[in-house]
Amino acid sequence: MSSNVIPLSLQHLWRAWNIRGFMLLSLSLQLLLALTAPLRRRTSNKLVILLVWSAFILSDWAAIFAFGLISNAQRGENPVVDDNIMAFWSAFLLVHLGGTDSITAFSLEDNALWLRHLVGLAVQVAVFFYIFLNTLPGNILVLPTAFIFVAGVNKYAERTRALYLASLENLKKSIFQLSTSGPESDEPHPSGEDQVIAERFFRTFKGLVVDIMPSYTERSMSRDFFLGRPSNQTFKLISLELSLMYGVFYTKFLAVSSRWGMCTRTMAFCSSITALVLFSLADKGNFNRIDVGVSYTLLVGVILLDMDSAIIQLEPDWVNPAESNWGYCSSIQSFIFVLLGIVTAILEIPLCVCGVGPLPDKPWSETVGAFNLLDYCFKESQRTSEGGKLRRAWNSLFDFVTEKFGIKDLVDELRYKAQNNHESDLWDYIFDKLHDKAVPIDNPGKAKEVSEAKGELALQKPDLMELTHYVTDLEFDEEILTWHVATEICHQVDGVGNGSKKKFSKVLSDYMLYLLVMQQKMTSAIADIGQIRFRDSCSEVRALWKISKPKDVKELCEKILEETTSHEPAHEAPTAGKSVLHNAGQLAKILRQSNNKWEIMSTVWVEILSYTANHCRPDSHARLVCEGGELISFIWLLMAHFGIGPRFPKHRPVR
Structure with missing residues (x-):
C-alpha cells in the first residue's frame, strides 16, 4: 500500500487552480514588465536588473507552461475548466508571448535569436x-x-x-x-526641436555600433553643428540619441514606429476591444463564475497593456506628446503619465527600503x-585577516565558494562598487578639453592623432x-593602474590643491x-591582460x-x-618589468613636486577616458544603455x- 507524498488537499488545489493560476501569473508578469522594464535604463543596480531579468525569463516560461497545461487538460476526463474557456484563454497566451513594448530583448545577444522566435x-x-479545433463545432466563444x-x-x-x-x-x-542607393547629397544643418535633431543624428551615426564610420560630408556637418553648441545642449542631444539607441535595440520601437507597424497595432487594439464586447454579449450561463472573472481580467489586462504601449509610445522622455503619430489627446497622455508616475513611485518603495531608490527621473542613471584599488585591497585584507577564527574560516569558505561558482566578480561589485x-x-570640463582638441582638426590625419592619444x-x-x-x-x-594608484596616493597624502581639478x-x-x-567586455579589446595585472597589483598591496x-x-x-x-632615484623611467606599485610610487613622487599636479592628472585622465571611448568595442556602448548607461x-x-576618430572616409563603404 503506497501513500502519496503530496497531500490530497494540495492535489485538489493544484487541479482546480493550475490553469487559472498560470493564466493570471502570465498576465501579472506582463504587467510587471511593462512597469519595471523601463527602470533598467535609469539604474545599474543589480537588484533592479535582477527583478527585470526574472520577470523577462519567467514570462515566456509561464505562457508556454500554461499552453501545456491546457492541452493536457483537454485530454483528461471532467476537466475543471470548460474546454471553450480554455481555448479562449490559449489565445491570450499568444498575446503574452508577444511581450510588452517596453522590452523585447534583455541583452543585445537576444536580438540575434529572432529566427528562434x-x-x-x-x-x-x-x-x-x-x-x-478540439472545441469545434460546439464552441460558443469562436468569435x-x-x-x-x-x-x-x-x-x-x-x-x-x-x-x-x-x-x-x-x-x-x-x-x-543605404550606401548603394546613390551619392549623398549635402544636407542642411539640422534645425528644429531637440528630438528631431537627435533622431537625424542617430540615423547618421548609428552605424558606429557596427563599426561603420559616417561619411566625410556627414562628419563635417556634425562638426560644424556641435562645435557651435554649448555643453549643456550637447549633453541633452546625446542623451536623446542614447535613448533612441535603447529604444531600437531593446524595445519594439522600430517595429511600431513605421506606418505598417501603426496599422497592425491599431488592428490588434481594435481586435481586443471587439473581443471584450463579444465576450460580454455571449451566453456565459454554463461557465464557472471564477472562469468568467478570470476571462474579464485577461481581457482588461490586454487592453491596458495596449493602451500603455500606444499612449506612452515607448520613449516619453524624447517624444513630444503633442506631435505623437498616434493622434491621442495630449490631456489623456498627461493623465497616463501622472498615473504611471504614481505607480512607479509605489514600486520604488521596496527599492528604497533595500537601499536602491529613489531612481532618477531621467533617461539614464x-x-x-567608482572602484578604488587601494580601498578594495585594504578592506579585503581586513576582512580576511582580522576577527576570530570562526569569522576568518567563514570568510575563507565564502571566498572559495564564490570563486568556484564564478560569482566572485559579482560579489565584489556588490560590495565595493561606489557611485558618484x-x-x-x-x-x-571634459567637453571643453575635447572641444579645444577638435577645433584645430583640419584633416583625417590630425583627427587620428588626437584619437590615438x-x-x-x-x-x-x-x-x-x-x-x-x-x-x-x-x-x-x-598605464591605467599606474596613474590610478598615483592619483590615489596624491589624493590621500596631499590634502591641499585645486578643488575642482582634484575632484575630477x-x-x-x-x-x-x-x-x-x-x-x-568593454575594455577587453584594449586591455587584454588588465585582470591579471589588477590581481597582481592586489597581491602586492596585500603583502605590504x-x-x-x-x-x-x-x-x-x-x-x-x-x-x-x-x-630608487626619483626620476627613473618606468619599465614593463617592474610592478605597478613601483611605477606608481615613482610617478606620485614626481607629481607631488609640481604645483599644478591636479591640472596635469585631470587632463591625462580625460585623454585616457577619450582613448578608451574611441577604442573599446563599439557594440559595448549599445550593451550599456540598458544598464543605466555610462558616461x-x-x-x-x-x-x-566632433570628428575625433581614427578614420572618416569620404564616402560610405560599398559592399
Whole structure:
C-alpha cells in the first residue's frame, strides 16, 4: 500500500487552480514588465536588473507552461475548466508571448535569436489551433477567441520583427544597402526641436555600433553643428540619441514606429476591444463564475497593456506628446503619465527600503561608477585577516565558494562598487578639453592623432616631458593602474590643491578602474591582460598590508610611497618589468613636486577616458544603455560628433 507524498488537499488545489493560476501569473508578469522594464535604463543596480531579468525569463516560461497545461487538460476526463474557456484563454497566451513594448530583448545577444522566435511563433500557433479545433463545432466563444487570436499573432509577429530589425547583422545590412542607393547629397544643418535633431543624428551615426564610420560630408556637418553648441545642449542631444539607441535595440520601437507597424497595432487594439464586447454579449450561463472573472481580467489586462504601449509610445522622455503619430489627446497622455508616475513611485518603495531608490527621473542613471584599488585591497585584507577564527574560516569558505561558482566578480561589485553623482561641471570640463582638441582638426590625419592619444598630448610641455614615459612606455592597462594608484596616493597624502581639478582626477581615476575591472567586455579589446595585472597589483598591496598593518588607506598610501621610492632615484623611467606599485610610487613622487599636479592628472585622465571611448568595442556602448548607461558612451558620441576618430572616409563603404 503506497501513500502519496503530496497531500490530497494540495492535489485538489493544484487541479482546480493550475490553469487559472498560470493564466493570471502570465498576465501579472506582463504587467510587471511593462512597469519595471523601463527602470533598467535609469539604474545599474543589480537588484533592479535582477527583478527585470526574472520577470523577462519567467514570462515566456509561464505562457508556454500554461499552453501545456491546457492541452493536457483537454485530454483528461471532467476537466475543471470548460474546454471553450480554455481555448479562449490559449489565445491570450499568444498575446503574452508577444511581450510588452517596453522590452523585447534583455541583452543585445537576444536580438540575434529572432529566427528562434519566428519558429516559436509557428509552433505556438499550431498548438493554439490544436486546442481550438478540439472545441469545434460546439464552441460558443469562436468569435471572441478569433479576435484575441488576431491580436496575439500581431503582437508575437511584432516582437519577432523588432528582434530582427534590431539585430546587428540587419543593422549592418541596412547601412550597406543605404550606401548603394546613390551619392549623398549635402544636407542642411539640422534645425528644429531637440528630438528631431537627435533622431537625424542617430540615423547618421548609428552605424558606429557596427563599426561603420559616417561619411566625410556627414562628419563635417556634425562638426560644424556641435562645435557651435554649448555643453549643456550637447549633453541633452546625446542623451536623446542614447535613448533612441535603447529604444531600437531593446524595445519594439522600430517595429511600431513605421506606418505598417501603426496599422497592425491599431488592428490588434481594435481586435481586443471587439473581443471584450463579444465576450460580454455571449451566453456565459454554463461557465464557472471564477472562469468568467478570470476571462474579464485577461481581457482588461490586454487592453491596458495596449493602451500603455500606444499612449506612452515607448520613449516619453524624447517624444513630444503633442506631435505623437498616434493622434491621442495630449490631456489623456498627461493623465497616463501622472498615473504611471504614481505607480512607479509605489514600486520604488521596496527599492528604497533595500537601499536602491529613489531612481532618477531621467533617461539614464546620472551616476558615475567608482572602484578604488587601494580601498578594495585594504578592506579585503581586513576582512580576511582580522576577527576570530570562526569569522576568518567563514570568510575563507565564502571566498572559495564564490570563486568556484564564478560569482566572485559579482560579489565584489556588490560590495565595493561606489557611485558618484554625475555633475555638470565634470561634463563641462571634459567637453571643453575635447572641444579645444577638435577645433584645430583640419584633416583625417590630425583627427587620428588626437584619437590615438592616451595621455601624451597632455604632457607635451617641456617641463612635463619626463612624465611621458609613464604613458608611452607602459601598456594601456598598466598605464591605467599606474596613474590610478598615483592619483590615489596624491589624493590621500596631499590634502591641499585645486578643488575642482582634484575632484575630477579622483572621479575619473576611480571610474577608469571601474571600467577596467568591472566592465571587462568593454575594455577587453584594449586591455587584454588588465585582470591579471589588477590581481597582481592586489597581491602586492596585500603583502605590504601584512607587513605594515596600516590603520587606514592614507597610511597605506604613505607606506607605498615610502617602500617604492626609498631605494630608487626619483626620476627613473618606468619599465614593463617592474610592478605597478613601483611605477606608481615613482610617478606620485614626481607629481607631488609640481604645483599644478591636479591640472596635469585631470587632463591625462580625460585623454585616457577619450582613448578608451574611441577604442573599446563599439557594440559595448549599445550593451550599456540598458544598464543605466555610462558616461563613457556620452564621450564616445561626443567625439564622433566632433570628428575625433581614427578614420572618416569620404564616402560610405560599398559592399
